[in-house]
Amino acid sequence: MIAKPSIPAPLENPGAQIGKPVSRVDGRLKVTGGAKYAAEFNTPGLAHGYILSSAIARGRILSMDTAKALALPGVLQVFTHENRPGLPWFDRKWKDDDAPTGAPFRPLYDATIHHSLQPIALVVAESFELARYAARLIHVVYEAEEHRTDLHAAQAHAFTPGKDKGGFQPPPKPRGDADRALAEAEVSVDLHFTQAVEHHNPMEMHASTVIYHNDGTLTVHDKTQGPLNTQTYVCNVFDLSKDAVRVVSPFVGGAFGSGLRPQHQLFMAVLAATTLKRSVRVELSRPQMFSFGHRPETLQRVALGARKDGTLTAMIHEAVQETSQSENYVEVVVNWSGQQYKCDNVRLDYKLARMDTHTPLDQRAPGAATGVPALEIAMDELAARLGMDPLELRLKNYTEVDPNTDKPFSSKELRACFQQGAERFGWHRRNPVPRSMRQGRQLIGWGVASGVWDAMQGQAAASARLGIDGTLTVGSATADIGPGTYTAMTQIAADTLGLPIGKVSFQLGDSNLPMAPLQGGSWTVSSVGSAVKAVCDRLRGKLAGLAVGLDDGPLKGLKAEDLVFADGFLIARADPSRRMSITEVMRASGLLVLEDEARSIPYYRSQMRHTLGTHSAIFAEVRVDEDLGTVQVTRVVSAVAAGRIINPKMARSQVLGAVVWGIGMALEEESLTDQRLGRFMNHDFAEYHIPVNADIHDIDVIFVEEHDEIVNPLGAKGVGEIGIVGVPAAIANAIYHATGKRLCDLPITVDRILGT
The missing domain is CATH 3.30.365.10 (Aldehyde oxidase/xanthine dehydrogenase, molybdopterin binding domain)
Known part of the structure; x- marks a missing residue:
């Protein structure tokens, strides 16, 4: 008696990665010190800035004596409201993506004191210790006015x-x-x-390292919840093109909202770098972390x-x-x-x-x-x-x-x-x-x-690049302030294309990547994750179209919806024995790389x-x-x-x-x-x-x-x-x-x- 061949059971999403308790893909870098934060990027000739803060809550600066500070060998400049370069006076240029209505605070704008610990000077020197010491030698005379800081009153x-x-x-x-x-x-x-x-008090204090290149362009390493927001702010305030400013922020040591708006250390660092034409870092001290929102x-x-x-x-x-x-x-x-x-x-x-x-x-x-x-x-x-x-x-x-x-x-x-x-x-x-x-x-x-x-959910975009070896790189200009964005996006991409986690990498924190909104409000997975899914769906559609169209292929004649993606393979849902690896599909199609970009837009009508x-x-x-x-x-x-x-x-x-x-x-x-x-x-x-x-x-x-x-x-x-x-x-x-x-x-x- 001849046994009848068994009919294979249909596959149902065997390569699923969403919903799994995957450990952080960036965890090893963080625990071994391999992750670099804004104040850890170095370059030859890096100068250091230290901010002097106001001693009153409201009033005016009558005079500021910086002579003793400037006399110290190694002190490059002391920037104040009296000698800062000319900047846009109108508020619109100082706006950022998280700015409320009104006039944003403009550091070193004039002699007016708006609040206690307001930055009133920036000392730039060859070392941080020298800049900090020089700041103590600056003598400031104020005219104090009655302030209002009591909400009950x-x-x-x-x-x-x-x-x-x-x-x-x-x-x-x-x-x-x-x-x-x-x-x-x-x-x-x-x-x-x-x-x-x-106060937010993240473990990593706010810092900006501005690398000045010989052609006048800048690479800005900033503690930010939105690289594109930082880029736009710098370009607007300093009248620079977006091609001249690249913001790179791969890791953020906590923010909780403190990095939604560009903080004043960013302005100070860019001001010093563009004026002195050299790289400058400005980092806030813990007490200075209480000087903004x-x-x-x-x-x-x-x-x-x-x-x-x-x-x-x-x-x-x-x-x-x-x-x-x-x-x-x-x-x-x-x-x-x-x-x-x-x-x-x-x-x-x-x-x-x-x-x-x-x-x-x-x-x-x-x-x-x-x-x-x-x-x-x-x-x-x-x-x-x-x-x-x-x-x-x-x-x-x-x-x-x-x-x-x-x-x-x-x-x-x-x-x-x-x-x-x-x-x-x-x-x-x-x-x-x-x-x-x-x-x-x-x-x-x-x-x-x-x-x-x-x-x-907000609008976001993502790019994807699939190699013939089955490795996938996805990117979007979002941030990771600690919730695990690298890992979540990797899981979404791997799940969509049925790839092992180890075959997928996600890039973020770079203004050169596709558009993403600020990371905050619990909407990054909803916004950027939807864009990652969208671009991977496009690659999935392309691969499926190639596979079912190959004359000698095992998937010939099937429809895209008949396929399951799992473990780097395209598999016939009804008959798992019919399959092709991603590498085989791309090789048979004469492709070394598949690339695409997609934008995700909220379902406004139904939402x-x-x-x-x-x-x-x-x-x-x-x-x-x-x-x-x-x-x-x-x-x-x-x-x-x-x-x-x-x-x-x-x-x-x-x-x-x-x-x-x-x-x-x-x-x-x-x-x-x-x-x-x-x-x-x-x-x-x-x-x-x-x-x-x-x-x-x-x-x-x-x-x-x-x-x-x-x-x-x-x-x-x-x-x-x-x-x-x-x-x-x-x-x-x-x-x-x-x-x-x-x-x-x-x-x-x-x-x-x-x-x-």
């Missing part, structure tokens, strides 16, 4: 901003009559909040009204934030409240107060990390007054439609986040009575909060019919020492719905880092201003407190399954921001549960716990 002059650039959406118009509904509510809360100033101080009021069954009937959220005297820096602080829960009567209000500080700057989850915790703490207080479980209250007012716009969410698995997070945390074992859970002198508290962030967002549920456990008032965050469970997760290992790390920062926001981080001097006083790591290893205990991350075919071609949402948004509120709510004290001023320090 400045809020009396707060104003309502218009619709600014940068994606700011003014609060939606009121719906219903929130004030009347609040007055008539069966149960209500009315809380006031303060959010302290925070920060998360703005914010004052908020959240008032909620509800029926006795927990149904929300009124919501009022008002916020006042600081901005500089010259720019209207805005954040979306209150809008999230109108989106989070069903409520018929909502009034949201947002104002700015001008102060004598540098313009604030986007910092991880700007606006949401400030506004959402205020709402979530108020919801917890409302639950307490209702005698209702805080989780039950949130589910009672859950919405599948964005109440601000009446649009459905493209996807929203927040309910699953609550369910899975509560189960993992053991929420059902919580005794709802404050101060009821303890171990000796340690009061134990459990708190919950939710988080929300946008799922955005605009929906609200796109990521969501999270955070559960926190704290232990509060009853005598000392110290707080330990002993457990956190963060359940996140962020669409398709490209790399669960790196995504988990992103959320872990965000939770750590959320702990810092809740308990430690605070830039303290001496109002008499108008200056941040704890501008170093000795006194600006951030979480350390001893502060961090168990953190558990859950990625809830979520499918979204609208958000972008990958179905992926970013996780850099969503991990932090609700954490401060969950911790504050846990502290209330432990102590019975409702604390609304962040950070919640020991003195606030003991003094209330």
Whole structure:
């Protein structure tokens, strides 16, 4: 009896790389010191600059004596407002891609002092140590004026901003009559909040190394979240063509938003290099890292009204934030409240107060990390007054439609986040009575909060080059500030063409590469990843067309959609024995290289019919020492719905880092201003407190399954921001549960716990 031949099982994406916990492809370079950062690029004859900062917060420079500094052998020049080269005077030339409306700060522009630690001079010398010493010899005479750095005082002059650039959406118009509904509510809360100033403080301080070439062109190594933004800024301010300026930034040691705008060390370095016609490096010191943007101080009021069954009937959220005297820096602080829960009567209000500080700057989850915790703490207080479980209250007012716009969410698995997070945390074992859970002198508290962030996509482009040996190089002018962009893009490219990870390399951080937006806002995978997929899809289509058209080939006569790409092969889906390697296809077609470039454009029509967002549920456990008032965050469970997760290992790390920062926001981080001097006083790591290893205990991350075919071609949402948004509120709510004290001023320090 002759056996019938077996029919091979159809293949279903056997070469998939998306979704695998791949280790960082750039990890070895980072841990061995092979990765080079902005201040580590060297060249013969490199000079060094050191910035002198102002000693007052507002006023004028009357005189500046630089003679002693210039007299030192090896000092090349001292640049001040009196001798700097002529530059464009109009604001438009100084704008960058992240600039708010108004007039950007222009270093060394004139004698006016706008804020404390403002750069007022640049000393350039043959060595960094000499430049730093020479700066100490400069004598400056000021005429000080009365400054305004106290937001509580400045809020009396707060104003309502218009619709600014940068994606700011003014609060939606009121719906219903929130004030009347609040007055008539069966149960209500009315809380006031303060959010302290925070500074980004990445491990790598801001630096720019400008290599001056003999033909007058520049290679700029800058700490930036957007090489093209840096290039455009330099070209505009110094009237240079884009061919004359190349920006190279392959590695960034953390940024968190501080690299979205070109900072003043870039301007100083280019100014010195183009004037002296030699290469120059300028690097900021840690105290000088407090001399530019920060998360703005914010004052908020959240008032909620509800029926006795927990149904929300009124919501009022008002916020006042600081901005500089010259720019209207805005954040979306209150809008999230109108989106989070069903409520018929909502009034949201947002104002700015001008102060004598540098313009604030986007910092991880700007606006949401400030506004959402205020709402979530108020919801917890409302639950307490209702005698209702805080989780039950949130589910009672859950919405599948964005109440601000009446649009459905493209996807929203927040309910699953609550369910899975509560189960993992053991929420059902919580005794709802404050101060009821303890171990000796340690009061134990459990708190919950939710988080929300946008799922955005911008236009981006990518190039790809496939060699006959099956190696693929893909590139885009994005950045990698730490989330693992090199690896994620490598996975997307490898997945699309069915290649092993080792056969793919991704290039970034170079202004010569195809266009990419700033890396920030959790949209790089969505934007650049979609472009990488698009260009690899084009190569895939070309290869498939070649393979099925080869007269003597095993894939002759098939259609492109009949093929699977895996392990460097093109394989017939229905019959895996019919296959050709990429090398065989290209050789048979007489090709050594296949190249292409593609641009990814958001699905504007379908996206605009929906609200796109990521969501999270955070559960926190704290232990509060009853005598000392110290707080330990002993457990956190963060359940996140962020669409398709490209790399669960790196995504988990992103959320872990965000939770750590959320702990810092809740308990430690605070830039303290001496109002008499108008200056941040704890501008170093000795006194600006951030979480350390001893502060961090168990953190558990859950990625809830979520499918979204609208958000972008990958179905992926970013996780850099969503991990932090609700954490401060969950911790504050846990502290209330432990102590019975409702604390609304962040950070919640020991003195606030003991003094209330």
